[in-house]
Amino acid sequence: MSIEVQYRDRAKELLAKGEVKLVIGYGGGSTPNRRRPVFASSPEEVDRLVLDSLCIANLSGYLVTEGLLSDEKKVAVFLRPEGIRSINILAAENQLNADQVVILGFETAGSDIRPLEGGNVLDFSEFIVTLSENRVVSDSDPVIDKLENMSAQERFSFWQDEFSKCIKCYACRQACPMCYCRRCIVDCNQPQWINTSAHTLGNFEWNIIRAFHLAGRCVECGNCDRACPVNIPLRLVNRRMAVEALNSFDHFAGLSVTQEPVLASFKKDDTETFIL
């Protein structure tokens, strides 16, 4: 039985038994190689669900839609490993009750797709610990290495080229499950810290602040990178910040529902090499 059929059956059963009120999954998109989110609230709608290696978006952001979980009913959601990590973060930051989320987990490698056993986020604890252990050895990225070998001036020019393209559409923010603030800092104008105009200066400020607010929280799902209409390689900044959190504070974002946010905690012996 294909994983698609298997998961459809499971989704149908969950809805039929009334265990969940909604299933968030993937369906066919505007072109054959795209997938879009599908929200099924009855067993009949489940047949629209598709599950294959093209299902890459992190759907966890829909769970924090205002009011969705306030009736304490459960919602099932299709999630890749990064998505499961986002659930941990959202729970750790008190944005949702993880017990209300039924995870339909899966993992892809190339065109292969394989199910991940479990339902509650706690069932995946061991799996995520393994992920974090593998991450430690494989965190280098050729483009980041290239950038780091440049002079600051060259790096500035690289980002100047990239950020000059930004049109401040805020699609990156909209697509990110971790950007759940009702009122984003760029929308606050008393005082206005960040230039809201889409000139290069304003774009630098916006992208720097967004990267900073996601440091140690980003799970590198790539939603923002794919959403960006002008293809700014946001993944590079996100990756660099994740490496920083890991190397400096041994923090792997989304390890557990009780993990302390890296910038809201500290150790008295945190490293400091640059303070005069």
Next chain:
Amino acid sequence: MSEKFEPKIVAFVCTYCTYAGADLAGTSRLKYAPNVRMVRLPCTGRISPMFILKALQKGADGILISGCHPGDCHFTHGNYHARRRWMVFRSLLDFIGIPTDRVKYSWISAAEGVKFAELINTITEEIRALGPFTQYHGLIEETQSQASL
């Protein structure tokens, strides 16, 4: 001949330690470079990275962020939180290409008037050697240019 370049430096300091240290430097009649503009805040924990961006936006060539030594924070652990934040923000700025030499961090207690005066002098000389932050100033100028029709 062109005038000697005078760097603009903005210092964000906490009121309990570094500001008091600066005060001590003043009352001890220590002389230090007049290039620094101090912004006094209740605690290093109150110094948001957005302040640094704002200073750059307004044309600063260098920035200093300073507060109480670890363990001395008036609010017990504001500076520990700040330290983590700086660590991350510093590497972010570096990755974006804003030289780490232009944004400095220090711990200066209320008793360290001499350290304060000396640090301001060293930083001013260092930033003077680096020259104006032309790359960033370029971005600022662009915002002031007239729209082409």
